[in-house]
Amino acid sequence: MNDALIPGRHSVPSLSALAAFEAAARHGSFTRAAEELNLTQGAVSRQVAQLEKGLGVALFERAKKRVSLTAAGAAYAADIRDGLSRLALATVSAMAFRGAAGVLNLASLPTFGTRWLIPRLPRFTEAHPGITINFASKLVPFDFGREPLDAAIHFGEPVWPGARLHRLMGEEIVPVASPALVERFGIDEPVDMLKLPLLQQSTRPRAWANWLERQGLPPQRAMMGPRFEQFAMVAQAAVAGLGLAIVPRFLVEEELRSGALVIPVDRPVTGEEGYYLVYPAEKAGLPTVIAFRDWLLAECGAGG
Structure with a gap:
């Protein structure tokens, strides 16, 4: 019987065979996989060979002492890596x-x-x-x-x-900026904001456009400005004086209390x-x- 496959349930490969294959695929080397798994190079090679036999598919191309994944091997490795990660997390959660x-x-x-x-x-x-x-x-x-x-x-x-x-x-969306920036550019009305860089948040691409439109201002510059992935980064960029940010008020309460940020024009916008x-x-x-x-x-x- 093929040791790399567990009988029944559609012949699921053994975890030891999958671990040997995943390590060899990640390192591109049976030798380095063996070192990681505390096995011999021959043991890893046998596990992979038995897995290939059970699957009926070549997972590696072998040339002298070098190995590289086949197209099937690369696709299988990606799926197996995800599965092993999920098993590891499930084990930790059970513990x-x-x-x-x-x-x-x-x-x-x-x-x-x-x-x-x-x-x-x-x-x-x-x-x-x-x-x-x-x-x-x-x-x-x-x-x-x-x-x-x-x-x-x-x-x-x-x-x-x-x-x-x-x-x-x-949430209420409000514009915020450093006090020094507001004083320097004299921001008193919404139109004054168009003088400054508008800091962007990647997952809210229309945030500035929505706010400007509610103030009756053209949105042409709404998406022009440095882009950040998270609101925390946008807020810090505003604190540093890089421009104006448009953020949910409750996420910058600490900066507003400390005075690191101010709301130059307090006209909040809410949405659905x-x-x-x-x-x-x-x-x-x-x-x-x-x-x-x-x-x-x-x-x-x-x-x-």
Whole structure:
């Protein structure tokens, strides 16, 4: 019987064979894979050969002492790497259940997580001391079926196929700048802002256009200016005097209190979009998801 394949269940390859193949694919070398796995080079070579035999597909091209992935091998390696990573995370999550009520793997928008959610988490851990929350950063929606995550914080429309959504809050968008920049350029009216660079946030490409249009100003320059991936970076760029930022007010409360940023023209704009807790329908009954959902909705005053 082929040791590289487990009988039944469509002959799933053994983990040892998959680990040997993934390491050899990543290093492009059986020798370096053997060093990583604490095996002999011959053992890795045999595992890969048995895997190829079981699959009926050549995964490597062999030329003297060098190996390189075939097209099939490269595609298989990418899938296997993802699968092994998910298995490793699942194992760590299972181990975390020892003496605990459970683990919640949560994806959060980075600035929302650091500025709003994490400062409030001590209240959650006090109410649920046995639940551990693991954080990942996600800027855009993703497929729960391909990510080892239980829930996510989403901004936008209440649309996420196959998932349940709970609205948490809306937001007020305001322009902010360093006090020195405001004084230097004499910003008193919305039109004065067109003198300055407009700092851009990558996932909100129309933020400036929407604000300018609400003030009756032409949006031609709305998308011109340095671009940043996260609101935290945009806020810091504004503090440094690189230009004007357009941000949710609640995400820069600390800078506004300290005076590092000011709102030169306080004309907030609100929209239909909002922040949502999202989780796949099949995880709606998980105790960790239920506990976090109920706490978060109460914290936001959303009520359901």
